[in-house]
Amino acid sequence: MTKVTLEVNGKKVSKEVPDHTLLSVFLRDNLNLTGTHVGCDTSQCGACVVHVNGKSIKSCSTLAADVEGSKVTTIEGLAKDGKLHPMQAAFKKTHGLQCGYCTPGMVMSAVDLLQTKKNPSDQEIREWLEGNICRCTGYQNIVAAVKEAATKM
Amino acid sequence: MKSFNYHAPKDVKDASKLASSSSAFLAGGMTTIPSMKLGLANYKDIIDIKKIKKLSGIKVSGKSVTIGATTKHVEVATSKDVKKAIPALAKLAGNIGDAQVRNRGTIGGSISNNDPSACYPSACMALNAVIHTNKRKIDAEKFFTGMFETALKSGELVEAVEFQIPEKADYQKHPNPASRYAIIGVFVAKHKKDVNVAVTGAKSCVYIDKDLSKKLSSSFSASALEGMDVKSSGMNSDMHASAEYRANLVSLYAKKAVEAC
Numbered sequence: 343m344t345k346v347t348l349e350v351n352g353k354k355v356s357k358e359v360p361d362h363t364l365l366s367v368f369l370r371d372n373l374n375l376t377g378t379h380v381g382c383d384t385s386q387c388g389a390c391v392v393h394v395n396g397k398s399i400k401s402c403s404t405l406a407a408d409v410e411g412s413k414v415t416t417i418e419g420l421a422k423d424g425k426l427h428p429m430q431a432a433f434k435k436t437h438g439l440q441c442g443y444c445t446p447g448m449v450m451s452a453v454d455l456l457q458t459k460k461n462p463s464d465q466e467i468r469e470w471l472e473g474n475i476c477r478c479t480g481y482q483n484i485v486a487a488v489k490e491a492a493t494k495m
Numbered sequence: 496m497k498s499f500n501y502h503a504p505k506d507v508k509d510a511s512k513l514a515s516s517s518s519a520f521l522a523g524g525m526t527t528i529p530s531m532k533l534g535l536a537n538y539k540d541i542i543d544i545k546k547i548k549k550l551s552g553i554k555v556s557g558k559s560v561t562i563g564a565t566t567k568h569v570e571v572a573t574s575k576d577v578k579k580a581i582p583a584l585a586k587l588a589g590n591i592g593d594a595q596v597r598n599r600g601t602i603g604g605s606i607s608n609n610d611p612s613a614c615y616p617s618a619c620m621a622l623n624a625v626i627h628t629n630k631r632k633i634d635a636e637k638f639f640t641g642m643f644e645t646a647l648k649s650g651e652l653v654e655a656v657e658f659q660i661p662e663k664a665d666y667q668k669h670p671n672p673a674s675r676y677a678i679i680g681v682f683v684a685k686h687k688k689d690v691n692v693a694v695t696g697a698k699s700c701v702y703i704d705k706d707l708s709k710k711l712s713s714s715f716s717a718s719a720l721e722g723m724d725v726k727s728s729g730m731n732s733d734m735h736a737s738a739e740y741r742a743n744l745v746s747l748y749a750k751k752a753v754e755a756c
Contacts, residue, residue, distance in 0.1 A: 344501060361501035361541075364528075385529045386673065388595065397569075397598045403528045404599065407501045408521070408543055451594065472675065473593025 346406045350375070351419030361407060366390045368406035369416055377417040377446050381475070388474035391447035392416045398454035400473070417446035420453070428494040429453050429487070438487030440478035448474045452488045456495050462488070496532045503543040507550070507629050507652060513542045514650035520544050522565050522604035525596050550603070550654055555580050561627075561657045564603025572597065581622065583664035583682070587614050590668060592675050603653040606638070609645050609700070610676070611731070614668065616701035617682035620693035622658040629654055642699040661686050663756040667748040669696075671735055678736050679744040683752035685715055692749055697730045697741045707749050717750040 346363070347356040350373060357372045369375045369392065380402050381389035390402040393415040420427035426434065429449050439445045448471065455462060455470045462470065467488045468481070476484060504510040510520065518540035521527055530536040544550055550565045555576045562571060571577055572589030591597055591605075591614050605615040606626065619626070619635035626633045629652045638646050647653070664684040668677045677696035684691045690711035692704045710719050727742035736744070 360498055362496050362498045362531075364496070383532060385525065385596075388593070391595055398595050399598050400595045402532075403524060405501060405521075405524070405528070405541075405543075407503070408524070408545070410503075454594070470594050473595045 365401035365404040389447040391450040429491040432487040432491035436486040523600040525600040568597035587666040612676040612696040617693040617695040621682040621684035621691040627655040665752040665755040667752045681748040
């Protein structure tokens with residue numbers, strides 16, 4: 343067992359968990375933050391993407407103990423005062439989702455992109471989202487959502 | 496995933512002491528953790544080396560670029576020093592996996608795993624890299640010994656990779672569309688005296704194509720490679736590409752790399 347202390351969505355949390363606990367499991371099972379999804383569990387689909395110290399990573403391939411002391415932001419941490427984050431609002435506006443399973447990871451990944459690149463091209467958006475798989479939309483409206491968000495962020 | 500004990504030593508000596516036949520060093524974990532989740536690998540002890548400060552960072556001297564083992568792909572891809580000294584290396588790092596993999600994955604992890612389709616081993620071979628471990632220095636050509644096999648002994652840890660700065664270089668990859676691993680990757684490096692053409696993804700382990708290297712050493716141009724036959728014997732054949740297709744890609748991507756130099 344190991345004690346893991348993190349700042350998750352601005353709140354300090356501390357839990358005693360088995361050493362092999364994945365960050366995705368820690369968030370979902372220990373903190374009940376089930377917005378972080380686990381799709382493939384083989385590190386390819388990107389549904390589990392969260393931010394650790396501001397950078398997007400796959401929480402299903404990261405040990406909770408490994409990020410001890412870090413600041414973690416999940417999809418639940420994006421909306422402020424009941425108002426959707428511009429990226430979430432853009433996904434809603436442009437219909438950038440259908441079943442919604444991949445959406446939390448897509449949104450977290452896309453937010454990270456706009457942090458480093460303010461006005462990415464279609465190509466840059468598609469390349470950045472290579473690690474996020476969507477089986478519904480065909481990606482067109484996801485790209486449109488990121489472009490829309492880029493005008494607001 | 497089966498349970499294990501997690502350790503995060505602060506120096507190499509302690510990491511080495513913890514190592515045993517049932518342990519693994521953990522850097523970015525982009526292969527180790529999925530492998531454990533799939534039950535392909537199980538360890539009693541996981542030794543996280545990312546808290547060891549001296550293992551991370553990029554240093555450029557006159558003739559070489561030295562990259563610490565736990566330096567992430569994103570750091571190499573965006574490093575001004577690497578972009579200036581060996582732009583092909585920054586380009587290679589910027590095209591590994593996807594953004595989230597590049598935010599975690601490390602050079603030390605990549606070469607220690609020696610996946611036959613990994614990108615970094617080709618750069619090590621073409622850029623006459625020297626692998627610094629906690630025990631010795633190993634030339635790249637002696638480091639990569641076979642499929643997922645290296646010259647590393649139990650408890651031996653990669654500390655840094657020292658690349659020789661070439662006159663010119665380029666890396667061209669035909670990625671698997673899902674995993675972004677190289678179906679074929681060709682790293683061409685022109686040094687003062689000779690040229691190295693390193694190939695990944697084609698066979699069970701990265702290698703130098705001696706014929707292409709020799710030809711380019713005498714005449715460094717894409718046209719010099721016209722009509723050269725890359726043999727498909729010993730090349731991988733799978734659902735993504737036949738051996739013959741891979742052989743054709745090696746020739747094609749070697750030319751593309753030379754043209755981009």
